Structures are given as C-alpha cells and as structure tokens.
Amino acid sequence: MTITIGDAARASGVSEKMIRHYEAIGLVRPARQANGYRHYAEPDIAVLRFIRHARDLAFPLEDVRRLLALWHDRGRASGEVRRLALGHVAALEAKAQSLQAMANSLKHLAATCHGDDRPDCPILDELEGKH
Known part of the structure; x- marks a missing residue:
C-alpha cells in the first residue's frame, strides 16, 4: 500500500x-x-x-545521511555508529559552552546597565564596538 x-x-x-x-x-x-x-x-x-x-x-544532515547508510547496512560495525554519536555529543557540548559564555557576557553587560531614563547604555556600547 x-x-x-x-x-x-x-x-x-x-x-x-x-x-x-x-x-x-x-x-x-x-x-x-x-x-x-x-x-x-x-x-x-x-x-x-x-x-x-x-x-x-x-544531527547535521551529512551525519543523518551517514546514519541512514549505516542503518541500511546490516553488516555495519556498531562502533562506527557510536563514533558518530560521540562526535556529535562533543559538538553539542562545545556549542553549549559557547552559548553559556555568550549568556554570561550578556548577564555581565545587563548588570552594568543602569536600566533607567539615562541614555548611556553599556550594552549598546558593546554592540557598537566601544569598549
């Protein structure tokens, strides 16, 4: 069907x-x-x-393509699948660390901003490239 x-x-x-x-x-x-x-x-x-x-x-599309090929290959070695998965874990962990570093930077900038009626804003200064 x-x-x-x-x-x-x-x-x-x-x-x-x-x-x-x-x-x-x-x-x-x-x-x-x-x-x-x-x-x-x-x-x-x-x-x-x-x-x-x-x-x-x-998983990135190229890894999906590799995983599909391995899934269809009944003679595959599971070690190859495991290596792909662990490589992806490492990439995800690196991205998580990078995102955490960005969040920490923004928290720091927000802490230095008065958040009142004054026009001075360290967040905008940082985005502009003023240090």
Missing part, C-alpha cells in the same frame, strides 16, 4: 515541505506515479521517522 505526501507527513511527523527537501537532497526516494505524484510506502515512512528522530537530536 502506498500513501500520498500528506499522509506520509502525518504518519512520520515530518512536514510536507521537509519531505520534499529530503527528497531533493536524496535522503528519501518515494515512488512516482505516471501523473508525477509521490507515493510513499511503509519503508519510506520508516526512513522519514528515522530522519525526524536524528534531526530532533540535532
């Missing part, structure tokens, strides 16, 4: 727009009917769910 893109979107939790994007970049390859309409089978829905879960974990 095959279903349309709207049904595939509902079944997978991936928007129609993103399904079209994933098709355009080759992550999913639905069958096309003579009229040009896409038709999705259960394996296509499984791939879309896999992509959605990977993207929910913020």
Whole structure:
C-alpha cells in the first residue's frame, strides 16, 4: 500500500515541505506515479521517522545521511555508529559552552546597565564596538 505526501507527513511527523527537501537532497526516494505524484510506502515512512528522530537530536544532515547508510547496512560495525554519536555529543557540548559564555557576557553587560531614563547604555556600547 502506498500513501500520498500528506499522509506520509502525518504518519512520520515530518512536514510536507521537509519531505520534499529530503527528497531533493536524496535522503528519501518515494515512488512516482505516471501523473508525477509521490507515493510513499511503509519503508519510506520508516526512513522519514528515522530522519525526524536524528534531526530532533540535532544531527547535521551529512551525519543523518551517514546514519541512514549505516542503518541500511546490516553488516555495519556498531562502533562506527557510536563514533558518530560521540562526535556529535562533543559538538553539542562545545556549542553549549559557547552559548553559556555568550549568556554570561550578556548577564555581565545587563548588570552594568543602569536600566533607567539615562541614555548611556553599556550594552549598546558593546554592540557598537566601544569598549
């Protein structure tokens, strides 16, 4: 049984727009009917769910592509999947540290701002590049 893109979107939790994007970049390859309409089978829905879960974990699309290839390869080594996952963990942790540093900088700037009717504002000065 095959279903349309709207049904595939509902079944997978991936928007129609993103399904079209994933098709355009080759992550999913639905069958096309003579009229040009896409038709999705259960394996296509499984791939879309896999992509959605990977993207929910913020894997970049290239990593999603690699993970899909590993998922389809029953002779894969799980160590390769683990290395990809741990590499992504390291990238997420680095990003979290960077975001925390930005938050700390903004907290410091906000603490130096009087927040009253005066026009002087160290936050705007910093954004302008005045030190």
